[in-house]
Amino acid sequence: MGTGADPITRLIHELGKLPGIGERTATRLAFHVMRAPESLAQGLAQALLDVKAKVRLCSSCMNLTEDDPCALCADARRDPGLLCVVATPADLLAVDRGGAFRGRYHVLHGVLSPLEGIGPDDLRIGDLVRRLRDAEAASGGTAQPIREVILALSPNVEGEATALYLARLLRPLGPRVTRIASGVPIGGELEYVDQVTIARALEARREV
Amino acid sequence: MGTGADPITRLIHELGKLPGIGERTATRLAFHVMRAPESLAQGLAQALLDVKAKVRLCSSCMNLTEDDPCALCADARRDPGLLCVVATPADLLAVDRGGAFRGRYHVLHGVLSPLEGIGPDDLRIGDLVRRLRDAEAASGGTAQPIREVILALSPNVEGEATALYLARLLRPLGPRVTRIASGVPIGGELEYVDQVTIARALEARREV
Known part of the structure; x- marks a missing residue:
């Protein structure tokens, strides 16, 4: 047409x-x-x-932004020692909307997916490693190193694989590497939750 | 914002x-x-x-158009003696998409709805009456009068009321006034069709 x-x-x-x-x-x-x-x-x-x-990419966190660095990276009230890694800008928005996280972000722009031919070099993983090294190197001065990297990746095959890959890659660089919890969503009805989620929720049970 | x-x-x-x-x-x-x-x-x-x-309104059929008269009104292969009345431009598109109708259209831009305060003067009914009269007056020359007005209005309360009102208004002006059939949709499963539709389909049954 x-x-x-x-x-x-x-x-x-x-x-x-x-x-x-x-x-x-x-x-x-x-x-x-x-x-x-x-x-x-x-x-x-x-x-x-x-x-x-x-709109372009923030040179620090790789999020979509109008200004470089983006508003999230420029916000001095956000803890620079805490880094939340997300797959996409949409995921970043979803995590940040709640207001529960007050650190910085890093956007990978995808997840590892051998089936679709997406390897580490296709993602912003090199930028993430450089960021951790730069923070470490500058930590003698006014800056502080990154203490913890929180992997906020979707709990599916690609997300799991990417999380595993990143944990092995980043741990030797110094920070704690953690992963957001999966389980039954708040407000969700047990009756309608799939079996894998139930199994995961049982496995990750905690003392009340 | x-x-x-x-x-x-x-x-x-x-x-x-x-x-x-x-x-x-x-x-x-x-x-x-x-x-x-x-x-x-x-x-x-x-x-x-x-x-x-x-986009503006066609001065003849009141459909949305770039040119006046619109492509449908300007198409000489379409029977000017057959007029299909629809509530909205979207309904016109739905009727015309099938290609089963080869006459002209008239768009009311709504249906009668006393509850929402929509009366005959809020619709393009005056234009419809004028169109019928003009066709009748010109029918001595090259033009032909409108033989039939087909009311293609949705089979709900407002559609029924509008159809009834138009039938009473237009019949004295000469044309046959008909209404598209309602019943079980083609490809529809009887099991899932509502009772009112079933009742209507039974009432309007025909010899095979």
């Missing part, structure tokens, strides 16, 4: 390129945009252009 | 204004846009702006 199509068909087509949005949903969204005030279309269009024009 | 927010947060916020898109989906879409080639964001942004800048 070229630029020759009428604007409505073209908008439906463009919306349909987004993941999880089929022709039906795209049509519904397009007609909503047409009924809505012009500011909705303009605001969304501007946000789409801005995000591509202004 | 003003324009001061960072581009990612702003895109998530703007996407979240679309119907049926919550914060989670908006976040997923925003990160997809950031990973995707720049052309995706640009194409969608341009389509959003175009649709608001270029």
